[in-house]
């Protein structure tokens with residue numbers, strides 16, 4: 001185990017023995033991370049009793065029902081296998097906290113929308129609230145694991161709150177670890193079963209090492225030890241923000257290149273392939289798109305920018321902020337292309353939106369580019385007919401209502417349950433999520449039912465341009481020259 005000399009957290013003197021073997025785990029937060037992570041631990045560690053708790057009782061009821069609150073390929077089968085044996089979902093947060101040897105804090109850390117750091121800093125009120133709930137409900141020593149994505153030094157705040165409880169109750173003893181999660185939605189179960197790495201940060205003291213080892217032992221049930229990295233707490237916290245910034249940066253880089261391709265006649269997929277073949281660069285995360293979405297890339301890059309600003313590293317902050325600027329630019333650029341290629345007006349024109357989730361194989365719409373592009377088109381009074389195989393109608397209406405207005409949404413937005421129905425009488429189709437089923441449709445049949453000239457705007461580069469052109473479509477894709485431009489007001 002490689003620890004740096006400096007201990008990042010002041011050790012708490014206590015004669016109690018540190019937990020060395022974990023038998024009961026409680027995960028606070030039954031969301032996209034807490035749910036699947038706990039399910040995987042229960043599946044791989046039948047000797048550990050795992051309880052997932054949440055203050056949202058309805059969510060807990062769903063976890064205990066036939067219809068789980070999140071869609072994730074492979075999740076349902078494992079839940080059915082483990083639930084009621086060594087996997088439990090409960091709304092009794094306090095009781096489950098007290099029973100546990102190890103507690104994951106896996107609550108949301110959204111961008112703060114008020115006060116200091118508004119629009120940039122992560123809101124840590126949920127993490128703090130869990131820390132206080134742990135302090136108020138514990139009677140025995142515990143390892144507390146920060147699973148939520150947090151800024152560097154968040155563990156210090158958790159520790160300070162717990163230390164206060166410890167000072168008033170001699171049966172308490174806490175060690176705080178950082179164990180960020182790297183799973184991606186849509187592939188969560190596979191990512192959890194075969195992670196590139198598991199990262200655990202802890203304090204450089206004898207008890208800190210013991211706590212780290214106890215968590216290493218949990219993961220070692222299925223993760224090869226060479227893939228379990230241990231660091232100091234601050235390196236672990238920072239690595240999570242940096243990993244997301246690097247991933248988002250690659251997407252913004254290729255999206256910036258897509259703008260050059262459209263201007264010059266180069267093809268972004270050919271460029272991505274040629275560049276990605278260099279093993280130093282690698283070919284993953286070079287798929288040009290209408291911009292990245294999801295609950296984390298934007299929030300975590302902003303969190304990193306805010307952290308840099310807090311430490312007066314303004315040039316570094318500006319560098320990372322460019323990732324967000326390019327993402328916003330890409331979404332707006334795509335909407336502008338739709339409007340200009342539809343003869344500079346989309347007012348009262350029916351546009352079929354294929355895909356509303358932020359990526360395929362998930363029903364999650366948080367920060368989905370579809371919300372932003374949809375919002376831009378509603379500003380121009382377009383009539384949207386949205387089809388997504390997984391996202392419920394009320395979610396689509398709610399999200400679009402936030403970027404335009406509920407009145408506009410009820411007047412201009414229809415949600416279709418069938419893609420052929422969605423495209424009927426539309427002037428254009430806009431692809432915003434890369435669902436595999438979009439590649440399988442009979443576009444010849446779809447074309448026949450649309451208003452002419454009929455256009456397709458492929459924001460995900462998933463459709464075959466030649467097939468569509470043969471069917472009669474005008475085709476516009478990200479990162480290829482606009483050969484059919486009819487822009488009247490350039």
Ligand SMILES: NC(=O)C1=CN([C@@H]2O[C@H](COP(=O)(O)OP(=O)(O)OC[C@H]3O[C@@H](n4cnc5c(N)ncnc54)[C@H](O)[C@@H]3O)[C@@H](O)[C@H]2O)C=CC1
Nearest residue numbers: 029030031032033054055056107108109126129148149181
């Ligand atoms: N969604 C993702 O794919 C990934 C998310 N993360 C990070 O994991 C953390 C959690 O993210 P998600 O699971 O997506 O969030 P989520 O919003 O899906 O779930 C968080 C849950 O925490 C519950 N909660 C909040 N405060 C609570 C409290 N005081 N007591 C009990 N329950 C409470 C909420 O009711 C909610 O169900 C975030 O920090 C996120 O950045 C990290 C890797 C991947």
Ligand SMILES: O=C(O)[C@H]1O[C@H](OP(=O)(O)OP(=O)(O)OC[C@H]2O[C@@H](n3ccc(=O)[nH]c3=O)[C@H](O)[C@@H]2O)[C@H](O)[C@@H](O)[C@@H]1O
Nearest residue numbers: 181182183184185251285286287289292293294296358359
């Ligand atoms: O911290 C998190 O929340 C997670 O964020 C991302 O996972 P996720 O957002 O679920 O999904 P990604 O596959 O990373 O996709 C994010 C967005 O980027 C887009 N994307 C991805 C890859 C690409 O080449 N191009 C591209 O536009 C996707 O369509 C999607 O909108 C990271 O991949 C995870 O490692 C991380 O744990």
